[in-house]
Amino acid sequence: MKQFLSIMAFAALLLSFTSCKEGSRKKALLPTISGKAGEVIVVISKGEWESSTGTTIRDILATDCPFLPQKEPLYTLVNISPSAFTNIFQIHRNILIVNISNDVTEPGVVYRNDVWAQPQCVISVNAIDSESASQLIKDNEERILHTLEQAERDRIIGNAKKYEERSLPPAVISMVGGSPHFPTGYVLKKKTNDFIWIAYETTYINQGIFIYKYPVSGEDDLSVEKIIAMRNEVLQKNVPGMFENTYMTTSDITMPGIEYIKYKGREFAEVRGYWEVHNDYMGGPFVSQSFYSRDGKDIIVLEGFVYAPRYDKRHYLRQVESILYSFEWAEQESGKQKITQVY
Numbered sequence: 001m002k003q004f005l006s007i008m009a010f011a012a013l014l015l016s017f018t019s020c021k022e023g024s025r026k027k028a029l030l031p032t033i034s035g036k037a038g039e040v041i042v043v044i045s046k047g048e049w050e051s052s053t054g055t056t057i058r059d060i061l062a063t064d065c066p067f068l069p070q071k072e073p074l075y076t077l078v079n080i081s082p083s084a085f086t087n088i089f090q091i092h093r094n095i096l097i098v099n100i101s102n103d104v105t106e107p108g109v110v111y112r113n114d115v116w117a118q119p120q121c122v123i124s125v126n127a128i129d130s131e132s133a134s135q136l137i138k139d140n141e142e143r144i145l146h147t148l149e150q151a152e153r154d155r156i157i158g159n160a161k162k163y164e165e166r167s168l169p170p171a172v173i174s175m176v177g178g179s180p181h182f183p184t185g186y187v188l189k190k191k192t193n194d195f196i197w198i199a200y201e202t203t204y205i206n207q208g209i210f211i212y213k214y215p216v217s218g219e220d221d222l223s224v225e226k227i228i229a230m231r232n233e234v235l236q237k238n239v240p241g242m243f244e245n246t247y248m249t250t251s252d253i254t255m256p257g258i259e260y261i262k263y264k265g266r267e268f269a270e271v272r273g274y275w276e277v278h279n280d281y282m283g284g285p286f287v288s289q290s291f292y293s294r295d296g297k298d299i300i301v302l303e304g305f306v307y308a309p310r311y312d313k314r315h316y317l318r319q320v321e322s323i324l325y326s327f328e329w330a331e332q333e334s335g336k337q338k339i340t341q342v343y
Contacts (some may be wrong), residue, residue: 006228033093033117037152037315039076041089044098048130049079053098056134060095060141061148065314067257067272067285072314093119094148104128109140111147111288119158121151122224156322172196172211177293178298178329179210195333196236205322206307212315221299222269224258227290231301242279251260251276251283263325267291275305285313287321294329302327 035041042049042057056157062073079199080089089095095115110124111255137144160183171191172179179307182198186209190197199208212234232249250256256273268291276283288303304320306313 010215018032018224030114030116030118030120031091031315033091033120034088035092035094036076037155038318039092040094040096040148042077042098043082043085043089043090044079044148045081045093045100046079046087046097048098048100048133051130053100053130053133053137054079057096057098057256058135060145062278067254067274067287068313068317070312072312074145074314087116089152090115091120091122093117094151095120095122096144097122098133099124100128100130100133102128107132107136109136111143112216112323113151120150121148123147142165154216154323155321156319157326159327160323168198172198173330176211176213176298178327180213180302180323180324181328182323190238192238195234197283199237202213204308204310205316207316208305208307209320209323210239210301210303210305211265212237212303213293215298216292216296221292222260222290224256224269226267227258227271227288227301228273231288231303234301235275235276240259241280241282243280246280248275249278250274259265261289266327266329282307284306285317287317287322287324 008263016202040061042054042061044054044057046173057268058077062077066072069081070338075094085097099283104126110126114120115122121235125133125136127136131339163184164185165186168182168186168188169179171188171217175191175196176195183200186198186200188196189199189208196211197208198211199206202209214230214234217226220287228250235248251274254263254276258272261268261270267320268289271290272290273286274283276287283306284301284305286305288301290299290301292298293300304317304324306316306320308316
């Protein structure tokens, strides 16, 4: 009997291994995604697109992106009718398919990856009529947004890891015990005992990452007021402007927003707002993540900012934000430091 069970267990393991190999082989044969970052193909009939269902989709996915100086939609939507949804559109990076038909037997929202291309995000909404389709989209708004955002983020992080500037993480790890992944092109601009400035700069675009730490005070360390007060103090000291008595600070145009997030084993306070240069006219959006160090003695801050006065900023901010999300704690192995992923 034991021998029979062992054979059955081995057969199950072999079948599982074969299935995994077949799945990997199928995925390897898929083409690379097409389309621009931040773009979503919405497959829905023209009539439904112009009805309440289309309005609901636009209200959720094309709403104004928060904390940008100019109005930009959260996602750029492209409507394609089901009959026109051919191979050229099926390999797009983000696809939302709205199937409204009396033939639908299982109404709901289905989330799939890598259906026609990779790395692809496909969301299907199945409903019997327009009213129920709109309600399904509203009921699943948070997950739909999260799924698309995570897909966009994962692509950026994947590219950062594939084309990583490997000279940067050791400097960050030595200061805070972990590091984000920086793509090629980012360079170290400044490093002190408690502040690091890493940037990617072109003629008209500046994407910067600050990493800094300060001692825990024990009083509202992760409140938006304390985070901004410490931010202003740190940046005034470390990020001077082009002229005398100019330095980066937080704009008071509007109160920064805060959200408390748990992501892949890490809990942090995420703050979004506007930065500006005191006594100058430079400014733009920023996003930061504040969290406790492993020993609980310090607050660690990862911050990304964008300066692109000639261009829309949604995509550039999403890029630096994704770098922050790629942060991983380091572990010791045979006397060497390595980054370990946490899921």
